[in-house]
Amino acid sequence: MPKPDPKPKMSRETLLPQLAAHVIEHGLGGASLRPLAKAAGTSDRMLIYHFGDKERLVRNLLEYISGVYSAALDMAIGQDRPKTRQECFARVLTLGRGPQMQPFMTLWWEIVAGSARGIPGYKDAAEAMMAKQLLWLEGQMPEDDPDPAGGARYLMTLLEGTLMLGTVGHARMAREGLLASGLADAQAED
Amino acid sequence: MPKPDPKPKMSRETLLPQLAAHVIEHGLGGASLRPLAKAAGTSDRMLIYHFGDKERLVRNLLEYISGVYSAALDMAIGQDRPKTRQECFARVLTLGRGPQMQPFMTLWWEIVAGSARGIPGYKDAAEAMMAKQLLWLEGQMPEDDPDPAGGARYLMTLLEGTLMLGTVGHARMAREGLLASGLADAQAED
DNA sequence: AACTTAATGTAGCGAGTGCTACAAGAGCTT
DNA sequence: AAGCTCTTGTAGCACTCGCTACATTAAGTT
Numbered sequence A, B: 001m002p003k004p005d006p007k008p009k010m011s012r013e014t015l016l017p018q019l020a021a022h023v024i025e026h027g028l029g030g031a032s033l034r035p036l037a038k039a040a041g042t043s044d045r046m047l048i049y050h051f052g053d054k055e056r057l058v059r060n061l062l063e064y065i066s067g068v069y070s071a072a073l074d075m076a077i078g079q080d081r082p083k084t085r086q087e088c089f090a091r092v093l094t095l096g097r098g099p100q101m102q103p104f105m106t107l108w109w110e111i112v113a114g115s116a117r118g119i120p121g122y123k124d125a126a127e128a129m130m131a132k133q134l135l136w137l138e139g140q141m142p143e144d145d146p147d148p149a150g151g152a153r154y155l156m157t158l159l160e161g162t163l164m165l166g167t168v169g170h171a172r173m174a175r176e177g178l179l180a181s182g183l184a185d186a187q188a189e190d
Numbered sequence C: 001a002a003c004t005t006a007a008t009g010t011a012g013c014g015a016g017t018g019c020t021a022c023a024a025g026a027g028c029t030t
Numbered sequence D: 001a002a003g004c005t006c007t008t009g010t011a012g013c014a015c016t017c018g019c020t021a022c023a024t025t026a027a028g029t030t
Helices: A012-026 A033-039 A044-051 A054-075 A085-097 A099-117 A122-139 A148-167 A171-181 B012-026 B033-039 B044-051 B054-075 B085-097 B099-117 B122-139 B148-167 B171-181
Strands: none
Touching: A012 A033, A012 A044, A012 A054, A012 A099, A033 A044, A033 A054, A044 A054, A054 A099, A054 A122, A085 A099, A085 A148, A099 A122, A099 A148, A099 B099, A099 B148, A122 A148, A148 A171, A148 B099, A148 B148, A148 B171, A171 B148, B012 B033, B012 B044, B012 B054, B012 B099, B033 B044, B033 B054, B044 B054, B054 B099, B054 B122, B085 B099, B085 B148, B099 B122, B099 B148, B122 B148, B148 B171
16 A cells, blocks of 8 residues: 655745746736645745745746746747748747747736836846747748848837737737738738 | 815715826736725725725726826827828837836736736726727828828837837847837937 | 715724744654 | 754734625705
């Protein structure tokens, strides 16, 4: 008869993945110690023990999540480069709108809001995530692009604007804008 | 000897401006009844009395704030139209980054985050505010623009992306992108 | 003046918040 | 075995949360 629960030692490293999963699903703002602890199979008591206080816990979580995001981007690198900026943009937009990215996006806007309000760990995480995404996008630019660096930054700006308009129910508006800019084909969806 | 406090009857209409002022300064997420009430010179008891419950209060607040935003935009219509899209974009970007707009922007990202999370009143407010801003921007497009409708939507997308990158500390990235797109001059600031 | 209704104050409830005091077990070294 | 440090459980504190019960005042209306 084997022991049903070996009860392994927990540390920040073993806790963070489970905590992050809970945060990605339920958000950071409304996250309180007890639900977080339950999601990770511990108690609020232990969260404070391992992280000191909630602020440091959140900071650690944001760092970790930023790392997860980074890894997810590395995972999603396409084999073949797109041939045009238009195709590049379409690809990354499709990726950003994919259902598996949706919890991430929901959390993302919360991080942006936290950055704007100046909540301790938020801006650092947001900055890191954007930096990583830019790097990734630069690597996805067409090979013969005349200005990959500037172009990637341009596409990033457009991409984020497009995603934002999408989350507030104005996907059509963004699409028509892209259409006018020559960065999108005419296609129906909303 | 006049009465020091005539204690006028309060209604939703008299309360909303003061409540909105508090929300614009301190945010919506962390807004709880008692601080809100104090900011409006009442009690939590009366907020519930007038609005029913907190969700309806928030909904009313978002509607009201959306109206305030709309009015602020109407106020900020320039007499002379810009001559180029570039100038148009520069103007609206300067306006959006102005210090008097900053509390609004901070609140805005919170509204976007709320929309993404599906919190009841948020998406409606965000949609209304974006619709209004688009209308405003269309009115600010150069007179000889070949496609004012599409152009305004394009500029909106770019603008929102630029503002977002700015709030997370990547203003430089957005600027270099705009520079590469031909929508901005070379100028130093960050 | 009697009655009705709207508006407000006081007090508090049950639940949840971050965090702590205290003690006990677990595994290690000496 | 004794001591020591790391990890964990149990209770609870002081506070805030949204909301309600109850009573009171103010202002019409009849």
